[in-house]
Amino acid sequence: MNQKQNDSALEERVPVGYNVHTGAEVQAMLEVMGLDSVEQLFADVPAELRLRRALSLPPALSEWELMRDVRAMADMNATVLSHSSFLGCGAYEHYIPAVVDAIVSRGEFLTAYTPYQPEMSQGLLQALFEFQLLVGRLLGRECVNCSVYDGATALAESCWMMCAASGLRRVVVAQALWPQYREVLDTYLLPRAVELEHVAQDPETGLVDGAAIGGLLAQGNVAGVVLQSPNALGVIEDVAAIAQVCAQNDTLLTVSVNPLLCGWLEAPGQLGADIVACEAQPLGLALSAGGPYAGIIACAKPLERYLPGRLVGRVHDLHGKLGYALVKEDREQHVARDRATSHICSNQALNAIRVAVHLSCLGERNFMRIAQLNAANALQLRARLTALPGVELLRSGVHFNEFALRLPLDAAVFRARMRVRGLFAGVPVDPRIVGHGRGLLVAVTETKSPADLDAYARHARACLQGA
């Protein structure tokens, strides 16, 4: 490939890839400016810095070569279609109505930028507003931002909200967070000198130790408490009880929740959590090997000014007509700079619209029925598996669509055997929480049929026996 721009032969310049200008057009534009080469436009770039060769990139592909290339890579991945998957641990295989994809692939939404000029983007703003509205109802707290990166960063940002609101730098954290969430908290908070105090889970029930929390809070100086429910042991936390402990000590509480659980049981916001953080993936986002997902933060009104990221609000135009716009931007980086509540600029807006469409498609009744179906399916498989010899529940607590087993063998070995049989059996429980490697977290969603559950139980029996 000869990279040299031959400006004297501009008319032969063919637009490559997605480029638009023909040589004649380049020439015409240069002439308007009184220039005669594209080179002159880069006169301010010191010659000694200029790249004197073409970038060393693989050759350009035609569209069909690209499809072949990427299809070949896609075929190197196993998926929840190639295997019967019972993986969870923060990402779940769920039904996504086809309407969701149909709406978010419309170019007006897909190719929009952040709606800085509200009159150009009323529909987009309204869709985001509806996301905030519906999610606020779902999680039980009314103030919702327009999304952050994912569930883990939502939790980290929530912790900082508690620090900012309280002026304190100590956060009490339940031990049984997803390991990856715990690591993100470390990354986000330790540089800001926030102290993270971990509280153990009850070895029997899997619930966080409320008394221990109470003890820590009584010492004072705590910005807030952080729980996850269902937690990394698959156990639903007693949010109301911990909220009471927090309230007694005038301390804030953040709960990271699986949002689908809020279709079955009362939401953390209703139970007293000041902040509810969640991963939106179970609300209509593709698994996509881990991203892009979206983090949601819902909080009580007094905490709103500590929210990171964008907020859409109702406003009025000069004639008094109702409309929508980004509001309360004084919290944000482009206005507050180093005093902003967060650095977040790009968020996950299109995924927020996905959530709004998803929740609208399902509606109250189906959403609740699907949540119940998740719980029922998990309960059924749990019963089948704990009846197998040597298998018992790891913790006795209340489960939703995920439960942890204690296997008679190493969970990784079991998982490997099951995989050979075409099943993704679950995710081993973090040994840092339970002290051994025999815990396996099994997720069961509405996508699993009775035949799938049968197959799991049948293959599990064989794999426990060493096959």
Next chain:
Amino acid sequence: MNQKQNDSALEERVPVGYNVHTGAEVQAMLEVMGLDSVEQLFADVPAELRLRRALSLPPALSEWELMRDVRAMADMNATVLSHSSFLGCGAYEHYIPAVVDAIVSRGEFLTAYTPYQPEMSQGLLQALFEFQLLVGRLLGRECVNCSVYDGATALAESCWMMCAASGLRRVVVAQALWPQYREVLDTYLLPRAVELEHVAQDPETGLVDGAAIGGLLAQGNVAGVVLQSPNALGVIEDVAAIAQVCAQNDTLLTVSVNPLLCGWLEAPGQLGADIVACEAQPLGLALSAGGPYAGIIACAKPLERYLPGRLVGRVHDLHGKLGYALVKEDREQHVARDRATSHICSNQALNAIRVAVHLSCLGERNFMRIAQLNAANALQLRARLTALPGVELLRSGVHFNEFALRLPLDAAVFRARMRVRGLFAGVPVDPRIVGHGRGLLVAVTETKSPADLDAYARHARACLQGA
């Protein structure tokens, strides 16, 4: 499933599937009309005819069960992705720009009905008009309808156009049509007492026998002549020569063409064909196991009033502003009824829009380059294969992206052996045309890389030797 409509419990009526009314709404609507049951709306259906049971259909599926069900069926099909395909014979594996799917999945186009109210559908009408415009330029005849069902029915309708225009009922047909096209001609034309006279192809060159056509035309009474190019032997016909014979005899000529050929060689319309019929599939339509495709008919101006189906034209509104509308509807079934040029009502409009977008995406230069690439790839594989022992060209003529080999063994046997090796090697040539079963039609498009051609040659060598 209890099918009985319990009208007294209307409020418990849950909308099933895509139904919209709640029980309360049904009740409210009935009340407005002074009725108290849905049953009463069917009082005019004699009781003895009523179905006294539920339809015996498989149980309704949720969206995710349906996807599973249909994915399982999809997995029962081999495809041009699972195999390296060299199949043609009227349908070709081509590059389709992603823009095509993005545009035609927009609901405004996808869910529109026929644009009977032009003011509601200016964009749709303009898109169809642009289809007519671009396709007319491509095929070399300016009057183009808005599509018919497929290439075969386009040819049949074209034959009838020649009959209607000439008042005669005898059509001379080149022998080397795709077998399926020939059968459709029989189905469409024999009931109307049209006589189809078949003319043989030259056993050396594969070209239709122009002298024989001249002889038949000299007898008089012929409505028109029908050719296919490239024909069912993969040979490009000498359209100009046959057009001359027709012109000398004052007889109409219809040519069924692969539209992509018109990016490489002069179009049948330019060469004198009065009507050009084609299958639009190579212009941006998915293979889709055979349909839906679209048939195109382009003709000279004097034949326009014999065109089947819809035409979009430019019109003006009351203020003189340019617009688009369906025009010349007096040819059509909804106006002319049994004197219509055709019964066609639903056509393939969305696929016509696909073609318009496809041609716009490629543009003149890329369209011609892709046509050349097809020819070049086919030429290359042809050279590789005719170098194999015992393999020769079936006919010596000029080829485009498809050529016929004469194999030293039965073509079906060869095809079966190649399939085991992951290749769809081609389509056996209709023995009715060549008198034996050793002809194999091999299609090569731009989607085939040099490595694909190598693989074909390598495997072919092995399969010829019996493996």
Next chain:
Amino acid sequence: MPTPSIAELHRPGAASNVLADSAPAAAMPPPPGFARLRSCIGLPQVSEVDVVRHFTRLSQESHGVDNGPYPLGSCTMKYNPKRNDELARLPGFACAHPMQDADTLGGVWEMYERLQAMVCEITGMDACCLAPAAGAQGEFAGLLMIRRHFARFGVHRPVVLVPDSAHGTNPASAAMAGFACRIVPSDAKGRVDRQLLRAMLTPEVAAFMLTNPSTLGLFEDQIVEIADAVHANGSLLYYDGANLNALMGIVRPGDMGFDLVHVNVHKTFSTPHGGGGPGAGPVAVKAALAQYLPGPVVVRRSGLAQPDGDRPLSIGRIKAFHGHVGVLLRAYGYLRTMGARGLRQASENAVLNANYLQHRLAPMLPPVYAQLCKHETLLSGAKLKTSVRQFAKRLIDYGIHPPTLVGAGCVYFPGDLKSAMLIEPTETETKASLDCQVDIFQRIFNEDAMDETLDGGARLGRKMARIDGN
């Protein structure tokens, strides 16, 4: 601002290089012999971004069911489920080549076999072919079967009867199948005039084609008598399934005495119509006629669905390949989602909506036939101060798609009904949507000056004023 045509956006040399570095450097040499290279086509050269913006804009200047009601009588559309579009995009179907060996298309045959069975059950027929490209081609296939049937026994029956209210496709298909057409008038109640029918049932008559409910929205309540008369004459009774969405699970054509039927999948089974097509028009028949069906007819042998290869009496091939797989998949998806209960509910809602609209519009646009209607209703424009055409265009000013008028839709009104409108709400319009339509009808009805000056349209945001002669 008129939208420029794509050809006007042409900029020489503009199209991006989609072949990238993979293209052969040299142009293909000209072939030997007579073939002449193409020098110029006249396709526009534009950038991809131009194409996207152009056609996105054209789409925004169009109206679909996704944008609101589309109440064209008889030609209407209900909601087209998005999931079913995804089925058609699955590579296992979308990337299958029709000339593959039949045993590599097992999924196609499996879907066909199941869909055939569902069509037979819903219509009360015994055998089915899914290949016809559209309703009109289904009709055509049906008529060819009728022709073949009589020809087989050496009977000359060159005439087909159709009612005056029939879709235009009925007589047009009959003509294409080589039949002469005779029109059976309607009686005062909008039904087939049975006296006249009886008189027209001569030994020449091969078949009577009937749409039930008719395109006037009326159920032929004397269908048993009609069927008996037709059969007594040795003729066959053909069912045009255009309006089957009114009757699913309630009464079946086969049980009414019909011998053949086609179904319009876009209307009854919710496949999108794409601004004119593609559709599909499966044809189903009673057992006695099964052997004439065009191919493919899929049968299950040893559990495996496969095309029946042994059908010597078939009317032959009506399309190049196997049918509109991508459309039929959507119909399959619809039927599997709805189930028996859902289909029945759909028909009930279709009839409920039509009667509700008829009732509510009656003060302005009284029904031509003051009685129960089925899926649609024919309204009289007699009370309007202006023409129905002006009324319709005024609806467009309000962004509402008008009902069908004579000459602007695929229907035909018998007699002197030129000032009528045919309206079909379909089953997927909510009460709120119907009420909103009624309100706008009322508003226009109340407008003082129903004249040309109301026609500007621009102030209400539509792109065009009324189009001349439309």
Next chain:
Amino acid sequence: MPTPSIAELHRPGAASNVLADSAPAAAMPPPPGFARLRSCIGLPQVSEVDVVRHFTRLSQESHGVDNGPYPLGSCTMKYNPKRNDELARLPGFACAHPMQDADTLGGVWEMYERLQAMVCEITGMDACCLAPAAGAQGEFAGLLMIRRHFARFGVHRPVVLVPDSAHGTNPASAAMAGFACRIVPSDAKGRVDRQLLRAMLTPEVAAFMLTNPSTLGLFEDQIVEIADAVHANGSLLYYDGANLNALMGIVRPGDMGFDLVHVNVHKTFSTPHGGGGPGAGPVAVKAALAQYLPGPVVVRRSGLAQPDGDRPLSIGRIKAFHGHVGVLLRAYGYLRTMGARGLRQASENAVLNANYLQHRLAPMLPPVYAQLCKHETLLSGAKLKTSVRQFAKRLIDYGIHPPTLVGAGCVYFPGDLKSAMLIEPTETETKASLDCQVDIFQRIFNEDAMDETLDGGARLGRKMARIDGN
């Protein structure tokens, strides 16, 4: 007519039964213990057709690059290729679960390894991590690496310098990474004031964050001197890649002396922005810093791409999973389609378009810095008879998206530039599109009465009049 909210469309009991016959008949029993069943959420119940119509309508009331130019300075969008959206939908990626064994995600690692290499080559860096969710998180990761680097050697450097023209994310990320921020003023030419910079480079300074070309559209022509000064102070030089689309294949951050860089894939690599995100912000570094990169960093061992499991000095995890696979695939598709030649052409076109627009708009809106610009240009509103805000809103009346104003975009103008507008056409606007924009600017500039009365907007078809306070 204001568009009702989806919640207002609620009809009790309306949502269709998506679970069909498969749902368990009985409700799930309440769990034991403390857990209380949810009785009501407040989600709307609407039919699927309502949802489709509602959100289709909202989309039509929005503006994207598919509809026309989106020339927000610095926050702009170029054309988003449709093919790349298809890549993200391939089930092999879309249906992979992040907690699968790493060896079942070979395609993800293969794509990552190739994309990492391309990012390194384009930026002139040695190692790369694709995980950051957006540019701001890329910055954050970069700053944490800087922090880790100095901490490792026990050096206390608590300060980060940023220019006054920096994106707000720079200081905000610095604060989140625990740094104090100090602002370096611009000089009269809009460049970093090198005198002041030198004075501010104390031993406390960990890094200087720079965007080049800057958010004023200017290339820091003294970058070598700046880099030398920063490095001489023992500090690191961070490159905010927001404007890298101006320089691809022309000059590389690594060759300019930068030590770390992040790339905004939506702007430089054409991934759609979806009204705010998701994006991705790969971070790339010189070899000396590679060990600090967050995970996953993918390496090729024995030909097989796989995540490097042995990275003890890494700053750790910044996201729950591996990164935005669905977004990165699109960036991969873009780079593979463009190739080296295409990328260079893109940057040339970006700069050509910005200078062309600057030149043509100069009579109305002269550039604040009258010199060559790069990807964007800052225009002065001094000649306007009205405010830039009014001018911008008037552009909306004509359906044109305005440039960035202070406070309505993610940029910050230094000093007293409140009446400036930042405009960035991007490389995928054609000359015709730019000329059309200029014409409309001219028309508004010529309007006699630039006052509130021009603001109605309705007659030009926009949905809202000006929004209070915006």
